[in-house]
Structure formats: structure tokens, C-alpha cells
Amino acid sequence: MxxxxxxxxxxxxxxxxxxxxxxxxxxxxxxxxxxxxxxxxxxxxxxxxxxxxxxxxxxxxxxxxxxxxxxxxxxxxxxxxxxVVQMVGTEDLSVDADDRLVPLTEANDEEAHALATLTKPGPFARNTMRMGTFWGVFEEGRLVAMAGERLRQPGWAEMSAVCVHPDQRGKGLARVLSTRVTADLQARGEQPYLHCYETNQGAMRLYESLGYRVRTGLNVMVARKP
Structure with missing residues (x-):
């Protein structure tokens, strides 16, 4: 097969x-x-x-x-x-304008990397945002939440790096950002998907509420050259 x-x-x-x-x-x-x-x-x-x-x-x-x-x-x-579980979007999403969401640029590389290092959404390097469009939310000039696009294959694109600073959780920012990224991918004719650790049941429930469904499970390995 x-x-x-x-x-x-x-x-x-x-x-x-x-x-x-x-x-x-x-x-x-x-x-x-x-x-x-x-x-x-x-x-x-x-x-x-x-x-x-x-x-x-x-x-x-x-x-x-x-x-x-x-x-x-x-x-x-x-x-x-x-x-990890691999989840695929199954419902078309639409979003209204939200002034809180700001497109991130190269000028935001350092603070985006710092936020990802703090919240650990998955592998995120200093220039990961070159892989696609990223959106952020700022509070008093500080980046407190973001989400964007990472892996891409013909007809497919991965939503990734959905992360919220610990002192900003509970405000629905992950939902707003995930909806924005998913809707953007769908508007471009790409099928959205994502990866989520099996142990992160809270995140899985959020994605399921946005129409994502588990397609399969995948192995993840980190290896280092001494």
C-alpha cells in the first residue's frame, strides 16, 4: 500500500x-x-x-x-x-477582522524564538518564520501569543507554533490564532493539518472544536551528534 x-x-x-x-x-x-x-x-x-x-x-x-x-x-x-497525533482540518473556517492579530516579520524573530523557547510548542529555530505566514498578539508592546505555518507539501500546509505566554492564557488567544491560520490556508486552497503531542489533551480538544480530526499517530525522535 x-x-x-x-x-x-x-x-x-x-x-x-x-x-x-x-x-x-x-x-x-x-x-x-x-x-x-x-x-x-x-x-x-x-x-x-x-x-x-x-x-x-x-x-x-x-x-x-x-x-x-x-x-x-x-x-x-x-x-x-x-x-504525536497528526490532525487534519475537516471544516471550512472563516474569520472576522481582529485588530489584535498582527502579521509577524523578520523584526520579530528574536521575540518569537523567545516565546517558543518558553512555551515549547515544538521545534522552533530563530528563522522558522521564513517557512510561512505567522500572526502574533502583542500586549503593551510584548509578543504574548503567536501561530503560523511550518511544513508544506503540494496541496497541504501545517499549522504550527501555536503558543501563548503563561500569563496570557485563558483569554482564547490560541483559538483566535488557530482559526486565523487555518482560514488563511483554506483560502489559498491548501489542506491544513497539525501535529500535537498525544499527552496534550487540552490542545487536542481545542483543535477538535475547530474541526480538526486525528488522521494518524507519528513517531518523533530527537538525535544529537556528540
């Missing part, structure tokens, strides 16, 4: 819509590390795994995501493993 394009979302992105961000070849690819720590391989043969290891600098970590079990090159050590 043929794999679904989202069973290996990173590989599919790096070899299609995000090829301009890709480094590597010969079956092993990764994003420019300033863009994202994501990496992927076409297969697990020794030569391909060595090619992946060659793309990782000493002391650097990569993140791999796929439905099948993940094999790590012998040159790398496993840092962590987890399971």
Missing part, C-alpha cells in the same frame, strides 16, 4: 514545496539549521544514514518525524522519543 504523503511529512516537504530550504541529497535531507532542526531520510540503508550523519555538526541535534519506526545513524545518540 502506498504511503500517504503526510506519513513522512518532513521528507515530503524537503523534496517538494520546501526544496529551497533543503540541504543534502542522495536520500538524506535536512532544513537549513537556522530555519528548522527537522531532517529525514528516504530509507534506512547504511549509506543513506551515513549521509544524514554527515549533515549534522558536532553538538547539533536534529528532529525526525514519521509514521514508521525511526532509525538513527550510528554516529548520533538519541536524546528523546515521543508520539
Amino acid at each position: 502506498t504511503d500517504h504523503i503526510l506519513d513522512r511529512p518532513i521528507l515530503a516537504a524537503l523534496t517538494t514545496s520546501h526544496a529551497n530550504f533543503a540541504r543534502g541529497g542522495g536520500g538524506a535531507w535536512r532544513y537549513d539549521p537556522l530555519i528548522s532542526p527537522f531532517a529525514a531520510v528516504e530509507n534506512n540503508d547504511p549509506a543513506t544514514l551515513r549521509s544524514l550523519a554527515d549533515l549534522v555538526a558536532p553538538g547539533e541535534a536534529i528532529v525526525m518525524v514519521r509514521s514508521a519506526p525511526i532509525v538513527v545513524p550510528a554516529e548520533l545518540e538519541i536524546v528523546s522519543e515521543a508520539r
Whole structure:
């Protein structure tokens, strides 16, 4: 049976819509590390795994995501493993104008990275916002919430980095931002999807209320070159 394009979302992105961000070849690819720590391989043969290891600098970590079990090159050590659910949008959303939502730009890179580091929505590098449009909410000049677009494949786009500063939670900002990003993707004719840790039941309930439904579960592995 043929794999679904989202069973290996990173590989599919790096070899299609995000090829301009890709480094590597010969079956092993990764994003420019300033863009994202994501990496992927076409297969697990020794030569391909060595090619992946060659793309990782000493002391650097990569993140791999796929439905099948993940094999790590012998040159790398496993840092962590987890399971996520992949959810796909099933309902068309529309949004009204909301003055709180501001498009983020390169000028916001540092504060966006700081917010993601604090709230840990998933892998987020200093230039991750180059991967798509991001929206933010500011409170007294401080970025307190954001969401945007990350992985992209033909016909598909991932909503990601939905995060709210701890002192701003309970105001519905994650819902407002998630609705905005989802509606934007749909307006462009892209099918929205997202990834959420299996343990984050609160986030899953929010996404389900917006029409997202679980498609499958995926493995996530963080590996580092000593």
C-alpha cells in the first residue's frame, strides 16, 4: 500500500514545496539549521544514514518525524522519543477582522524564538518564520501569543507554533490564532493539518472544536551528534 504523503511529512516537504530550504541529497535531507532542526531520510540503508550523519555538526541535534519506526545513524545518540497525533482540518473556517492579530516579520524573530523557547510548542529555530505566514498578539508592546505555518507539501500546509505566554492564557488567544491560520490556508486552497503531542489533551480538544480530526499517530525522535 502506498504511503500517504503526510506519513513522512518532513521528507515530503524537503523534496517538494520546501526544496529551497533543503540541504543534502542522495536520500538524506535536512532544513537549513537556522530555519528548522527537522531532517529525514528516504530509507534506512547504511549509506543513506551515513549521509544524514554527515549533515549534522558536532553538538547539533536534529528532529525526525514519521509514521514508521525511526532509525538513527550510528554516529548520533538519541536524546528523546515521543508520539504525536497528526490532525487534519475537516471544516471550512472563516474569520472576522481582529485588530489584535498582527502579521509577524523578520523584526520579530528574536521575540518569537523567545516565546517558543518558553512555551515549547515544538521545534522552533530563530528563522522558522521564513517557512510561512505567522500572526502574533502583542500586549503593551510584548509578543504574548503567536501561530503560523511550518511544513508544506503540494496541496497541504501545517499549522504550527501555536503558543501563548503563561500569563496570557485563558483569554482564547490560541483559538483566535488557530482559526486565523487555518482560514488563511483554506483560502489559498491548501489542506491544513497539525501535529500535537498525544499527552496534550487540552490542545487536542481545542483543535477538535475547530474541526480538526486525528488522521494518524507519528513517531518523533530527537538525535544529537556528540
